[in-house]
Amino acid sequence: MTKSNIVIVGGGFGGIYAAKSLAKRLKKNSDVHITIIDKHSYMTYMTELYEVAADRVAPSAIQYDLHNLFSHRKNVSIVTDEVTGIDRQKKQVIAKNSRYDYDYLLLSVGSQPNTFGTPGVDEYGYMLGSVDEAINLKHAIEAHIRAGAAEQDPDKRKSLLTISVVGSGFTGIEMTGELLDWKKILAKENKIDPSEIRLALIEMAPTLMNMLDRKDADKGEKYLVKHGVEILKNTDVVSVGQHTIDFKGGDSFQTSTLIWTAGIKAADSIKQFGLSQGHAGRLLVNKQGQSVDDANIYAFGDVSLTDADGSGKGQPQTVQGAEAGAHVAAKNVALAISGEEPNAVFEGKYSGFVIAISSKYGVAHIGKNTHLSGFWAQAVKHMINFMYFFQITNAYYFWLYFRHEFFNTANERNLFHGYVSRQGNVLWSVPARLFLGAAWLVDVSHKVSGEGSWFVNKLRLSSFDWLVTNTTSGATPKSGAAAATAKAAKATFSLSYEYGHQPMLIFQHMPKWYYDVTKFMIPNTNMAFFMQKTMTILELLIGLALIVGLFTWLASAASVAFVVIFSLSSMFYWTNIWMIPIAIAAMNGSGRIFGLDKYAMPWIGKHLRHWWYGKEKAIYKK
Ligand SMILES: Cc1cc2nc3c(=O)[nH]c(=O)nc-3n(C[C@H](O)[C@H](O)[C@H](O)COP(=O)(O)OP(=O)(O)OC[C@H]3O[C@@H](n4cnc5c(N)ncnc54)[C@H](O)[C@@H]3O)c2cc1C
Secondary structure: OOOEEEEEEOOOHHHHHHHHHHHHHOOOOOOEEEEEEEOOOEEEOHHHHHHHHOOOOOHHHHEEEHHHHOOOOOOEEEEEOOEEEEEOOOOEEEEOOOEEEOOEEEEOOOEEEOOOOOOOHHHHEEOOOOHHHHHHHHHHHHHHHHHHHHOOOHHHHHHHOEEEEEOOOHHHHHHHHHHHHHHHHHHHHOOOOHHHOEEEEEOOOOOOOOOOOHHHHHHHHHHHHHOOOEEEOOOOEEEEOOOEEEEOOOOEEEOOEEEEOOOEEEOHHHHHHOOOEOHHHOEEEOOOOEEOOEEEEEEOHHHEEEOOOOOOOOOOOOHHHHHHHHHHHHHHHHHHHOOOOOOOOOOOOOOEEEEEOOOOOEEEEEOOOEEEEOHHHHHHHHHHHHHHHHHOOOHHHHHHHHHHHHHOOOOOOOOOOOOOOOOOOHHHHHHHHHHHHHHHHHHHHHHHOOOOOOOOOOOOOOOOHHHHHHOOOOOOHHHHHHHHHHHHOOEEOOOOOOOOOEEOEOOOOOOHHHHHHHHHHOOOHHHHHHHHHHHHHHHHHHHHHHHHOOOHHHHHHHHHHHHHHHHHOOOOEHHHOOHHHHHHHHOOOHHHOOOOHHHHHHHHHHHHHHHHHOOOOOOOOO
């Protein structure tokens, strides 16, 4: 049997979904191979692009290496190349560097900003359709604000300090919201009053955010107005100059930064594909996702147009739409390969919309009747992103997302107003780490030798009464008696040792469930002697690890675990409970300062990542 080549052009939301789905459906079919061709070696997490443009996160935070995403799929290859055409006779994809044979071709090349031919937008406007454009926009804003802050001519100053966004769809609103956060930082950096930086949102329609329910959209608009965004509705941009926007009717507006988010169209590259195109250049497909010209070519996502309602406008271009289309195409290709009729159809059901307006606010309409705003809408947006990492089964990018969205965000630019973020110096937790390590070593020093040694065959776990009564080794009556006395004397609850008072055990008696579990695990003295020695060695290792700062996180977590075990075993006092918060504090990367973790952790992280996901490259070849 000959191999079937499935080629997917575009490794964005739709392409990745289709590849994951096909790789899973066809994993037992060794005659099928899937190739993803993308002009980049990474997937761009488009929905967070505005965070890069407004300097909340680094570009790398939204670039997910394609090889990493498919490292455990033997039936998937990644190729970095830019597709320029299709040879349908030869069934080949034509790209800048090579040609690629296909039996089934899936197109998901996304969209790009649409200027609608408005004069001046290409020359003077800034777009937000790729990582490069986001970086370019960020640099432009920084340069304009810097120049504006130093400009003494009032008109020029005003123009340089005015940022205008044209269009109030997802991109325009999310960008404007993000600028609300960033403008305070920009003002501080450039030593000007934040009110001098003007934000204007220009919309041709009489209302904003027209993909949302009116009530939700109005809430979003209220938030923007409250935070100082000037909103110009019913305003049609007819041309753009270096420092001006001209409106229909003759008015104009002074601005040096124009962000054009007025609409999107299918990626220009598809003009050469020789397939029928509809509204905004989108590829016309039937309900099965097949091109109307060729049943072996499928298209989905922003580039495709399924005319479900007969209006000719097509389905909304969203992540959900891209994934729904990818699902249909993947299912139909798998059916076709197994000789069945490709009968899955695109239904175009959308479960709602969420729009972030700054890092802390948002509006959402989910399902039929759930309307959210503020914190909860933002929380839903994060939940959707979390779910995406489960969908692509990638723990590494999930962890990175947590770090850049919650733990490592600067200037309080996250949902929790920076309360969960760390930018401070971990130097201050080093004494805590050293003290905790010393505490373990002092404790263990009594157990390794001498009269109280835990390395001799004498029972030290005196609270394990089933061993005390059964023991033939003469379990130290002294320690048993001491424990009994300690328990018998009137103990005082305190979190520090109070002179003249008997400290209180956390558990006077082992909880019943723990007693049963321990009795099962340590049924006799031989096992008890083994456990005593093992625990002592572990304590010693924890102490040493904390002192030298090696595997500090693990040693600290083990410290917490040991305190819990000792407490449940009725062997630990409230006066020592400080070990838990101190251990948690030491988990804060304290081993990287004056500790070996500084070298060990990056080395281990890098090698583990390469072993599990492979080494990231700028170009992948078949
Ligand atoms: C700033 C912004 C915010 C957004 N916010 C939201 C949101 O909150 N919710 C929502 O649902 N949607 C949102 N969207 C829309 C959403 O990102 C898109 O609907 C989605 O990315 C479409 O997926 P796709 O697979 O069709 O295209 P994409 O995800 O854009 O992927 C296309 C891929 O094709 C590759 N490619 C393009 N041309 C070629 C070529 N010639 N050769 C090889 N490779 C090529 C590109 O490199 C890219 O990787 C937002 C979009 C933007 C720009």
